[in-house]
Amino acid sequence: MTSHGSPQPLDHVLDLERELQTPACRADETRLRELLAADFVEIGASGRRWDLDSILAMLRDESTEDDGAVITLTGLTGRVLAPGVVQVFWESDQAGRRARRTSIWCERAGGWQQVSHQGTPVP
Secondary structure, three states, rough: OOOOOOOOOOHHHHHHHHOOOOOHHHOHHHHHHHHHEEEEEEEEOOEEEEEEHHHHHHHHHHOOOOOOEEEEEEEEEEEEEEEOEEEEEEEEEEEOEEEEEEEEEEEOEEEOEEEEEEEOOOO
């Protein structure tokens, strides 16, 4: 499937999802503001609701911790919901805390941005 942006939007968005989970990206607020939409909302595995400002503050704190555990992604897949809209599914493991995750990415004027993310703990 093609769109006006990238010839392979699904592959491109999966790469962006991988990038978003890297310590380097999570510590780079400029890059985070490119990848996360102004109207971003997350329902975390904790059940907490986050908006862009609160998630940036949390990631700022995370990047100053020496013991920030690497996030391992497994089972990364996605599907095109509509032109310019991709849903991504994966599982995370961060220091033994596992969660099933889903994100919605939208193609906007500045490129692809994550508009929604949800994490559900895996017992």
